[in-house]
Amino acid sequence: MVGYTESLIRELEEHARQLRIDSMDMIYRRQAGHPGGSLSAAEIMAALFFSKLRIDPARPGWPERDRFILSKGHASAVLYAALAKRGFFPMHDLQEWGDLECHLQGHPDRLKTPGVDMTSGILGHGIAVGTGLALAGRCRGLGYRVYVLLGDGECQGGIVWEGAMTAAKYRLSNLTAIVDFNDVQLDGPVHEIMPLEPFAAKWRAFNWNVLEIHGHNVRQILEAFDMTEDTHDRPTVIVAHTTKGKGVSFMENDAHWHGVPPNESQYAQVVAELNGEDYD
Secondary structure, three states, X not given: OOOOOHHHHXXXXXXXXXXXXXXXXXXXXXXXXXXXXXXXXXXXXXXXXHHHOOOOOOOOOOOOOOEEEEOOHHHHHHHHHHHHHOOOOOXXXXXXXXXXXXXXOOOXXXXXXXXXXXXXXXXXXXXXXXXXXXXXXXXXXXXOOEEEEEEOHHHHOHHHHHHHHHHHHOOOOOEEEEEEEOOEEOOEEHHHHOOOOOHHHHHHHOOOEEEEEEOOOHHHHHXXXXXXXXXXXXXXXXXXXXXXXXXXXXXXXXXXXXXXXXOHHHHHHHHHHHOOOOOO
């Protein structure tokens, strides 16, 4: 396992903080979007895009690149923020998010946005598409890995488990799923609307390697990714326990903020809190 320096951990934590700020700026400007799930995934996205993924912004179609799928496509703000910071397109494009002629749409579109590997929005399809990409890489002798980020509420859909079953059949060790397990979905707590537990046991029953981590601990995220590369006979799922709306006090663990943008005064508080400033 790779040893990670404190300076790298701090750098990735800062990337996560900035992804939160950029995401919330986009959502506020557009007065549409999904704050809660964008905020909860920031450390995962920072670890992937600024440490783990083998990608080249100058060659978004590079055949050997690692593939990333945002299956929970409604959290597109944090994906666009990460892609812009990695250099796939200029940062100022984020200000045009959602405009009719802009290449950044409400949900990711692989035909419009450099760096997007799957058009998403209809929940649940990421594992199945990721399975296809992982199998294609094996058949073509390409060494890329495939990473799929899911929401926990999304895992209530049967298509997730069809994909999981197929990935296990073909022993796709080059496929890693990460579940942003924040226990909040559109209408309330996941454990009340349609309980998932025993969640880890379900994945094990589908013959996946299962890791559970603190989804806001960058070191744990990086170490979990390393462990997936040491698993050679099956796909891996990382259950990342997170907080919906992480970093903004009035949004945390509140289903209201699944898909509601902040108003002017609320946005001022968002900016202050994410910058570590007091807000009265």
